[in-house]
Amino acid sequence: MISVAAVDDDRMLLDGLTSWLAGVPHLRLVARTATVGELLAGDGPAADVVLLDLVLRDGVEPAANIRRLREAGSRVLMISTVPDHAQIVGAVAAGADGYLTKDHDLPTLVAAVEEVAAGRTAHSPELAFAWAQDSAPTRPRLAxxxxxxxxxxxxxxxxxxxxxxxxxxxxxxxxxxxxxxxxxxxxxxxxxxxxxxxxxxxxxxxx
CATH class of the missing domain: 1.10.10.10 (Winged helix-like DNA-binding domain superfamily/Winged helix DNA-binding domain)
Structure with missing residues (x-):
């Protein structure tokens, strides 16, 4: 059983995730909040995987949210509406374990959660494109x-x-x-x- 938490300030998306994941026997949605602060203020153990919206209305930087969740013991799968390659690369550099846009279907989401829970990176077309486009000088080009x-x-x-x-x-x-x-x-x-x-x-x- 993989415990999952969702952090998003889109109430309709949270309701949709609740309905979606209810039909997946080995995934259990244990929390759904609008901010990382609300999630970490809860009394329960850290979720195995947190589905984290990239940009939340509370204004907290994505990197800060990712680091707090990782320090709490959760792995992080970023969820976004826009495949912005700079933001994707920044999220992974901060410790995110994968990145999906919100237009993916349930099997893709489930597969990504499973990969992240197993300690691997959840690959996606958006992530592959972001890595290919990344030209930051701090990221050396390896043959x-x-x-x-x-x-x-x-x-x-x-x-x-x-x-x-x-x-x-x-x-x-x-x-x-x-x-x-x-x-x-x-x-x-x-x-x-x-x-x-x-x-x-x-x-x-x-x-």
């Missing part, structure tokens, strides 16, 4: 092989296992990782350890 090695290594594999998975030698795999670290250093985001690499992968929505 396909560099990215592949980074993903394997950051997933927990050893350097040798990473090399086998990528079909290259351990020496070449280390060279790719060194290049990745150097690119992040040049972007002003020093990256020294495997944990650092994991963080960068998540911050840039590359996992």
């Amino acid at each position: 396909p092989q560099e990215l592949a090695v980074l993903r394997h290594y950051a997933s927990g594999l050893t350097l040798k296992a990473t090399a086998r998975r990528a079909g290259i030698s351990p020496h070449t795999a280390k060279d790719y990782l060194d290049r990745v670290k150097e690119k992040y250093r040049q972007a002003g985001r020093p990256t020294h350890t495997k944990i650092d690499l994991c963080h960068r992968l998540r911050e840039d929505g590359l996992g």
